[in-house]
Structure formats: C-alpha cells, structure tokens
Amino acid sequence: MRKISIEQLTPGMILARSLYSSDGKTLLGAGITVSAPFIKRLQKIGIPAVFIKDQLIDDLPLPQVISEEVRNATIKTVRDIFQRVQLAGENKINAKEVKKAVSRLLDEVISNRHILIHMSDIRSHDDYTFGHSVNVAVLSIMTGLAMGYNELQLRDLACGALLHDLGKMLVPLEILNKPGALTDDEFREIQKHSNYGFELIRNQREEFSSLSAHVAFQHHERFDGSGYPRGLKGEGIHEYARIVAIADMYDALVADRVYRKAFLPYQAHEMILAATTHHLDPTIAQSFLQNIAIYPIGSVVQLSSLEIGIVVDVNKLFQTRPVVRLIASTEGQPLTDCVEIDLTRHPTLFINKILTENETNQLLYCTREEQCN
Template structure:
C-alpha cells in the first residue's frame, strides 16, 4: 500500500485504504477497483490523495494509529457540537459523553503502542476540515504526551483540550473560515477571537472539564517568544498543554489543503516546525514531536541524491530523515538501501518526491 496524490490516481487502480463520505459512511472499501464514477465523487469530496495497492507496494503494510471507525465516530460527534445552536448545557451532554468515551479509547490505543511513529498521510475531506483537523491534533498531541510520559489523567486533559481546541470557531462566520485567499486585518481579528470564545464556551457548557483543559484551549495560539494571541504569553507562562497544542495544531494545518495554501509535504512541515523552535515553539516539545512524526511516511516515493528512486518501507525515530528505501527501476524492485545503517549509503540523501 502506498499514498498517491489525487491528480495521479487513475481508474483501475486498487484502493488500499477504505474511504468515507462526509457523514462517516463507507464510500469505497479497500481492495475495490477505483472506477471513473468513484474517482469523480472522491475528487468532489476534496480528498487530496488515496492509498492504493500495486505490485510495487503489495508487501508494505501501513497500520492506522487509530482505527477508522473510532476516528470517524469522534469526527461526527465533534461535528454535532460545532453545529448545535443550543444555549442549554444539557443538550450537549450526550455528545460530550460520547466524545469523552471515544477519547478514552484513542488514549488506550496510543498507550498500548508507545513506540508508534506517525507514518501515514491523513485522508481528510475538504469540507469537514475543522473536525478532522481537531481529531488529528488530538492524536498527535496524545502521541507527544505519551512520549513525555504523561499519566493517564493528564493525557485525558490534553486529549480533551486538543479535540476541542478550535471549538470557538463555531462562533466565527463561515465566510471568513472558508475564504479563499488572505484575510483582511479585520477578518483576522475576528479569527483571533476563537481561543477566547472556545474557552468561555467550554467553561460555561462543560463545567466538569478540568481547568487545565480550558487553559490549553485558550493558549493554543500563544507563541514561545510572546508573539502569539490572545494574551502574548511566553515561555513557561504558556501551559504545557498549550505548548504541545501549538506544535500539533500548526503541523496538521500545514499538511492540509487550505483555501490559502496547498498542503506541505510532511518533510516540509517538519522543517517549518524545527525552524520555529525557540521562537514559535517550545524547543523540548519540537524535539519530541519530530521523533514521533516521519519526514517521509511509509509508502512515499522518493528520489535519492544518487539518482535512484524508490519507496520508503521503514522509518526510525532517531534518524527521521534516513529511512529504509526499496529501490525501483523500470517498475521492478532491484534492491534496498537503508540510509540509517548502510555504510555505503552514508553520503546518499533524499532530495525530493518521486512520481512512481
């Protein structure tokens, strides 16, 4: 199985990972052929790419960090909280209970796989970006928190802050959220209200949630050097949860197609995160995050500095940019190069993404 951008998907390819519509209902199961009709529908939903199975990748297994059904349940539950216009706190209780139950299952999966590396490109539906983004930020944040040896109660606080970090956007006009292009200063000022709006919304409607969670939501746009908002907090004046959310929020936004930018490659997004270490982000959080997220996810087709092309088949925490690569020539696998451990490969680097 390997990931291919949507513009390179052709009818007749075999789907490698089940995809869902915006209601969380299966659209096409893994193993099915992609027809012209399905491809057009997939494109209309805004999928940036798909996982496919072919001869070059049939022996490559890429496991989900979180099973699709659990992730989709969290997305649908979060969507109901976002779109509700109720002013009665009891009307939200069922959804927050369901979301909390999902979050506990996500935490259990992450705790049980402490050595996990984020190795998969996420398949987001464009129209539901905010909900998928929120769940992704929760997963990334929990992976970081687990790597930092958070106890379970603190993981729950972190996960709840992450999955609800953008809840204040329920009060932001949709024409601003979905505007194609740069925002005006006035529009950006409205966007900047969402951490505070989210803080007050959660505090009012979900009073049983911990204060650490409220503060994490409030501070996810603060920056380590004090240049963020809403209060310009800096350094350890930003809560630990807020500092983790800041990194995970920016990373997932960068690797997503948005009205104002095309998705970054994971390697490009990690370069951005590393470049912001000590200014935008807490350096200690950046180091942990970069250990846990692959620069070149499994199945990525890459070009090496020696001119060879291949597919990434294994990644290593401590050598993020030096994976094991299956070399392909004329659609035939010729050999493997382990950029981490092969002595003869010490001067070989990945220089770009290939089209295989």
C-alpha cells in the same frame, strides 16, 4: 498502497482504502476500480487525495496509531459536538461523549506508542476541522507520553486538544469560509475563537478541567510573545497549549488545503524546527518530532548513489536512516532483484531527495512490469 492526489488519479486505478464522510458513513469502499465519473464525484465532494493499490508498495503495512474505526467514531463525535454549537446554537458540550472519545484515543495511542506516526488520513475540504481536531489530539497524546505525562494529564491534554478549535463554531460562517484574504476586522473576528472556546469549556467546570479550557484559550499564543489573545510568552503559556500549538501547526502543514497542496513530512519537520526559533517551544518540539516519520513508509527516494528506492521500514531512533528497497539503478534502469538497504548500516549513503508525485508516477508506471512480484 500509495497516496495519490485527485489530479493524478486515472481510470483503472484501484482504491486501496475506503473513504468515509465525517458522519462515519462509507463514501466509497476499498477495492473499487476508479472510473471517470468516480473521479468527478470525488472532485465534487472536495476529496483531495486517495490511497490506491500499487503492486510495488502493496505488501508494505502503513503503521496506524489509531484504527480506522476509532478515527471515524471520534470524528463523528467531534462533528456532532461542533455542529450542535454552530448550527443549533447550543452552548452545552456533551461531556460524556467527549470523555468516551478521549478514553478510546488514549487506549489506542498508549498501546501503539512505539509506532512512528504516519499521517495518512484523507479528509474532504469541508470536513477539515473535524479530522484535524482528532489528529491534533493524537499528536498531543503522543507528545505527552514522550514527556512522561500520567493518565490524568493525558486526559486533560487530549480533551483540550480535541476541543481546541470549538470556538470557531461561533465565528460567522461567511468569515470562516471566506475564500481569499481576510480584512483586519475579519481576522480579529477569527481570533476570537480562542476566547469563545475557552468560555464554552469553562462553562462546564464540573465536567472539564480548567486546563483543557486553557488549551483552547492559549493555543494561538507564541513562544516569543507574538501570538494571541494575550501575547503570553515562554512558560507563561501553559505547557498543554504549547504542545497543542505544535500539533496544530504540524497537522495543518501535512494536510491538503483548498489553497495549497500538503507539505511532505520532511518539509513539515523542517518548518516545525524553524518555528522553534520564535513561535514554538523548542524542547517540546523535540519530544513532538521524535514520534513522527520524516520519511514515511512508501516514500520514493533518491539515494546519494543516485539509485531510486522505496522506504519499506522506519527506525524510530534513526529517522533519517530508514530501510530502502531499490527499484531503479543509478542510470534509472528498473532493478529486478529486490535489494533492501538498511541505511543505519550504510553510514556513507544518504537520502538525496524525495521524488515528487509526478516523478514517482512516471517511474512506477514505466518500471512496474519488471519489478518485484
């Protein structure tokens, strides 16, 4: 299975993973052969990418920290809660549903904590906020676990992470969905979502911890004091909010947006590291990054030997040294033997670069007949 952007999708390709709407319904099932009208429909509903079957990569399991079922159920819960605030004007959050969703996430993330995170969900542009909230919660829980948090801490953190952007539902839609640059006034309006979210959660003091409310309040504060709403600095920002700020930035970077393509995990990794010089807490960023694959399974890479290979396994302790299955020689000729190289055992061999989607397509489609079957 391989992720491919909608622009690269061509008739005849086979969908490897089902696509769901934010209310949990199946839009298109796995196994369907792609046709031209099908591609048009996906473009119309704002799906930026899909997973397709690929014979070279099909035998590789893509590790999942949470199951498709739990992801869909949690997205639906978030969507229902957010839309009740946005569309029905309710100011009461269904605390029972939030707690149920948090418990489901905790159960799965804790039992899969050894897995290196591969961000692999597909979201339509319209449903971005709901899937993003779930990812931020998962990434935050993983980070909390790496920092030795107990269950109560993880619950409060996850609850705040899941609801961190709830306040956006009170920002006027024409500003929230405005294409193009915002005026200063509009930006100030967007910034109010931190306060709105804080108030919404704090209104239910008996059901939510004030720490969860503070995650919503402080998730745009920056370590160097340049954030909002209060310009808090360093440890003056609650630790949970410092975690969620990192998870929020990372997930936004690796998502396809209307205005730009997703950054690759290794690029997002470097951008997070760079941001630790000013915006993000450097110690927490280390705990965060240790959980996320720099070169996810399925990445097509060029080695320093100029051979091309596919990442087939990752090592949580040595993330820059995955196991690579060679598919093309130094001269670009397809390789017939399935040679796998564990880079931890080849200290003088390095990953030169990750091939772009275009380069990967060209390579896979001209070599596929001769490859490992």
